[in-house]
Amino acid sequence: MSVSTKLDKLHQAFSEKCLERTGKLPVIEHDTAWPSPCEQGEVDEKGLIQWCAVPQQPAGSLEDLAKALELSFPEDLSPLFGHVYAGNLLLSIDDHHIELLQAWNEDDFSRLQQNITGHVLMKRKLKQPETVFIGLTEQDDLLITVLVESGEVCLEYVGKKPHHVLAKSISEFLDKVTV
Template sequence: MSVSSKLDKLHQAFSEKCLERTGKFPVIEHDTAWPSPCEHGEVDEQGLIQWRAVAQQPAGSLDDLASALELRFPEGLNALFGHLYAGNVLLNINDHHIELLQAWNEDDFSRLQQNITGHVLMKRKLKQPETVFIGLTEQDDLLITVLVENGQVCLEYVGKKPHHVLANSISEFLDMVTV
């Protein structure tokens, strides 16, 4: 199954779990200056809006960024960030509560690319293996990253080398996470 298909299933399971627990789809604080095609319904009395993942049309691509950085991003990275517009997804893997990053809208996809650029340049300056962050953990300084050289999904402290491999690929990582 493709990374895009796995991501679709993951978002479906996350939405269903939120709906089951709260009677609502996933919610996020509404910002009129930061609209998204994935917003669903009306803003509630707490200023929250429900969201549901929607396909990016056309699909987003990190190919130009990879070319500019003179890199070849691992398989699945384009789909992970360029397939859907959605809020971040709360997941679990190996006793870690994580937040899988997603692009909220077209501007967020552009901002994500700028952040990836800054992260890769920092890794080069530190003479560390190049990585791309894809998620956050319950610890502020512990990231989920993908090693550019081989596609492994790892845990990495900010400013440090990856120290623990979670999965051998993005596809395998998506198979391992639970909602």
């Protein structure tokens, strides 16, 4: 099964869990200056808006970024960020509560690429293996990253080398996470 299909299934499960718990799709604080094609319905009395993942048209790609950084990103990295516009997914893996990053809109996809660039350049400066962050954990300084060279999904403290492999690939990682 492709990463895009696995991501669709995770978004569906996340939306269903939110509907089951709250009677609403996932919600996010609405920002009129930061609209997204995934927004659903009207802003509620708390300033929140529901969202549902929608396909990016055309699909976003990290190929130009990889070329600019003179890297070959793992094949599954582009669909992880370029398949849909959506809010971040709240998931669990190996007793960690994580937030899998997603692109909210086209500008967010561009900002994500800028952040990846900064992260890769920092890793080079520190003479550490190059990684791309894909998620956050309950600890402010602990990231979910992908090792560029191997494609492994790891835990990594900010400014440190990855220290724990969660999955051998993005595809395996998506199989292991739970909603």
